[in-house]
Amino acid sequence: MPELRKDPITGRWVIISTERGKRPSSFTSVSKRTAAGMCPFCPGHEENTPPEILAYRESGTEPNQPGWSLRVMPNKYPALKIEGSLDRQPVGIYDKMNGIGAHEVIIETPDHACDMVDMSDEQVRDVFWAYRERMLDLQRDRRFAYILVFKNHGEAAGASLEHAHSQLIATPIVPKRVAEEIAGAKRYWDFKERCIFCDIVRQELTDGSRVVADHDAFLTIQPFAPRFPFETWLLPKTHQSSYLEMSDTEVMVLARAIKATLARLKAALNDPPFNYMLHTQPVSRESMDHYHWHFEIIPKLTRVAGFEWGSGFHINPTPPEESAAYLRDIDLEQWSHRQDSKPAGKEA
Amino acid sequence: MPELRKDPITGRWVIISTERGKRPSSFTSVSKRTAAGMCPFCPGHEENTPPEILAYRESGTEPNQPGWSLRVMPNKYPALKIEGSLDRQPVGIYDKMNGIGAHEVIIETPDHACDMVDMSDEQVRDVFWAYRERMLDLQRDRRFAYILVFKNHGEAAGASLEHAHSQLIATPIVPKRVAEEIAGAKRYWDFKERCIFCDIVRQELTDGSRVVADHDAFLTIQPFAPRFPFETWLLPKTHQSSYLEMSDTEVMVLARAIKATLARLKAALNDPPFNYMLHTQPVSRESMDHYHWHFEIIPKLTRVAGFEWGSGFHINPTPPEESAAYLRDIDLEQWSHRQDSKPAGKEA
Numbered sequence: 001m002p003e004l005r006k007d008p009i010t011g012r013w014v015i016i017s018t019e020r021g022k023r024p025s026s027f028t029s030v031s032k033r034t035a036a037g038m039c040p041f042c043p044g045h046e047e048n049t050p051p052e053i054l055a056y057r058e059s060g061t062e063p064n065q066p067g068w069s070l071r072v073m074p075n076k077y078p079a080l081k082i083e084g085s086l087d088r089q090p091v092g093i094y095d096k097m098n099g100i101g102a103h104e105v106i107i108e109t110p111d112h113a114c115d116m117v118d119m120s121d122e123q124v125r126d127v128f129w130a131y132r133e134r135m136l137d138l139q140r141d142r143r144f145a146y147i148l149v150f151k152n153h154g155e156a157a158g159a160s161l162e163h164a165h166s167q168l169i170a171t172p173i174v175p176k177r178v179a180e181e182i183a184g185a186k187r188y189w190d191f192k193e194r195c196i197f198c199d200i201v202r203q204e205l206t207d208g209s210r211v212v213a214d215h216d217a218f219l220t221i222q223p224f225a226p227r228f229p230f231e232t233w234l235l236p237k238t239h240q241s242s243y244l245e246m247s248d249t250e251v252m253v254l255a256r257a258i259k260a261t262l263a264r265l266k267a268a269l270n271d272p273p274f275n276y277m278l279h280t281q282p283v284s285r286e287s288m289d290h291y292h293w294h295f296e297i298i299p300k301l302t303r304v305a306g307f308e309w310g311s312g313f314h315i316n317p318t319p320p321e322e323s324a325a326y327l328r329d330i331d332l333e334q335w336s337h338r339q340d341s342k343p344a345g346k347e348a
Numbered sequence: 349m350p351e352l353r354k355d356p357i358t359g360r361w362v363i364i365s366t367e368r369g370k371r372p373s374s375f376t377s378v379s380k381r382t383a384a385g386m387c388p389f390c391p392g393h394e395e396n397t398p399p400e401i402l403a404y405r406e407s408g409t410e411p412n413q414p415g416w417s418l419r420v421m422p423n424k425y426p427a428l429k430i431e432g433s434l435d436r437q438p439v440g441i442y443d444k445m446n447g448i449g450a451h452e453v454i455i456e457t458p459d460h461a462c463d464m465v466d467m468s469d470e471q472v473r474d475v476f477w478a479y480r481e482r483m484l485d486l487q488r489d490r491r492f493a494y495i496l497v498f499k500n501h502g503e504a505a506g507a508s509l510e511h512a513h514s515q516l517i518a519t520p521i522v523p524k525r526v527a528e529e530i531a532g533a534k535r536y537w538d539f540k541e542r543c544i545f546c547d548i549v550r551q552e553l554t555d556g557s558r559v560v561a562d563h564d565a566f567l568t569i570q571p572f573a574p575r576f577p578f579e580t581w582l583l584p585k586t587h588q589s590s591y592l593e594m595s596d597t598e599v600m601v602l603a604r605a606i607k608a609t610l611a612r613l614k615a616a617l618n619d620p621p622f623n624y625m626l627h628t629q630p631v632s633r634e635s636m637d638h639y640h641w642h643f644e645i646i647p648k649l650t651r652v653a654g655f656e657w658g659s660g661f662h663i664n665p666t667p668p669e670e671s672a673a674y675l676r677d678i679d680l681e682q683w684s685h686r687q688d689s690k691p692a693g694k695e696a
Contacts, residue, residue, distance in 0.1 A: 005573035027649040150654030158653025175659030225353035277658030305506025306498030310625030311523030
């Protein structure tokens with residue numbers, strides 16, 4: 001059973017995998033790339049993954065068989081385990097609890113060679129729809145305080161398999177970063193009686209220098225104080241505290257907006273490794289006037305070194321006004337043409 | 349002038365280098381390794397660095413000439429600049445100030461091929477002594493709230509030059525990570541009327557499973573809730589809130605303790621890239637009963653991915669009890685012999 005341990009000084013929780021403890025020698029091995037023929041996420045290899053929890057598939061096809069366009073299953077090497085109780089307990093002056101949670105993988109496409117930028121709008125919409133379906137299901141489990149959806153693209157960003165996928169981890173505690181955002185947004189609300197994110201949307205639309213693209217219901221910006229070069233946020237323009245508040249139509253608009261944003265980053269930075277994270281309000285709460293869901297996209301371009309780890313400050317060599325201008329200037333039309341002239345992805 | 353910008357939601361400050369904005373193309377270039385003959389940190393190349401602030405050198409030798417055993421100078425590419433005033437100001441709903449601070453480099457040895465593990469105890473002591481001298485000098489500047497000493501070893505840990513060096517950044521604000529530690533330690537003090545770090549020392553000495561080595565006045569442990577595999581802390585065993593409280597004798601003991609700790613990590617993990625950071629109390633304050641200075645050493649063995657960036661949680665695949673046992677079992681005698689049989693470093 002993995003353990004959740006609490007740093008007694010800062011209160012930060014850490015997940016310790018007690019079962020598959022990595023020996024020192026195992027850190028030196030180079031990670032392997034998986035060829036399409038060997039990929040456990042490709043159609044025909046369904047037996048290499050745990051049984052599916054959710055799939056969008058052609059009618060008449062069987063679960064855990066080919067015929068799917070999107071597939072969700074438990075992570076084969078979960079960071080947290082679904083069975084058991086939290087069992088909070090002291091260890092001398094310390095605190096720990098069982099590593100209870102859900103860790104799922106969303107395979108975004110049957111096509112091994114396809115990333116989100118290459119997919120059809122409908123396929124991308126299905127990915128964002130699947131996030132929602134899984135969140136709605138998991139939030140019925142009262143042990144979970146938060147569901148974090150994220151994506152690692154590229155080896156340097158932590159992706160161990162290149163086949164396009166996202167992940168979801170449900171945790172028994174609200175993660176520190178989200179808790180900090182909520183606390184900060186609450187302070188602003190108490191002072192101004194306005195949502196800080198709504199104010200950011202307003203300020204960025206007026207100023208314009210950090211806007212990457214305006215997608216109708218969503219806005220893509222480079223934040224005023226980005227930790228990383230080309231850090232990009234995508235927010236709903238009108239107030240929504242939870243990802244689950246989106247209308248069906250908005251999910252399609254979101255899909256197009258994210259796809260266009262990732263296309264700009266791909267074109268500007270030559271398919272950079274990146275992470276994106278969905279920040280939404282904790283589960284099982286009333287809608288929050290002071291919190292506002294959003295995506296944070298961070299290309300992996302620089303190294304995090306001693307100063308950052310020691311201070312929590314980040315040194316960013318690229319002003320967001322410059323990177324936003326650069327991304328705005330990308331000609332997505334030309335990009336679409338380039339995409340169109342590529343061989344079509346094989347549809348399962 | 350670099351800018352300090354504040355994230356309006358979490359209050360996190362970021363240093364934006366507005367002058368040397370990196371263009372997208374510049375992120376794809378591979379970093380260059382510098383051969384010994386070309387290294388700006390080697391004796392004879394003093395003209396390739398800014399003029400020295402401090403040096404330990406043979407009597408009769410001139411500043412900025414060979415003859416030194418340790419040399420401190422401003423970073424040629426500083427993250428923060430020493431001249432000017434903070435000039436805090438609003439930018440719409442946002443906050444910024446000038447990027448005022450000091451950014452210095454401590455060249456630890458004239459020998460290009462030497463790292464801290466290879467150096468003589470006296471040479472390592474001089475490094476820790478130099479930190480102290482620079483901190484004492486810089487804390488007289490009332491603009492600075494904190495002085496962070498850190499070291500990046502190896503390219504993957506952010507070292508751009510391989511010649512052994514540490515860095516120091518003086519900042520006009522207490523860094524977030526340190527502020528969090530101080531706040532957490534204060535909460536504990538308010539509740540228990542004891543220093544949390546002193547309690548950790550006590551608990552670890554009693555328990556023993558996470559102790560790497562007991563060095564008289566200092567203790568090397570793997571913390572109970574480490575963010576990273578083989579994360580290692582080194583603390584004074586009796587209460588000291590500031591690094592500057594150490595006696596002259598203790599500096600020598602510290603040098604031997606750090607050297608032995610780094611030797612264990614080098615032996616266990618085959619010279620891993622690592623960062624170390626010195627956490628001490630903010631400058632110009634009374635001694636704090638609730639804070640306790642320490643070093644944090646983090647080998648760079650795993651990738652930080654979307655879950656970590658999105659949650660602030662870390663997933664650590666190695667229980668600290670296992671890594672501590674592994675490090676304890678390293679035969680340092682054998683290592684010393686191996687070191688001794690190496691060709692001696694050239695002394696300038």
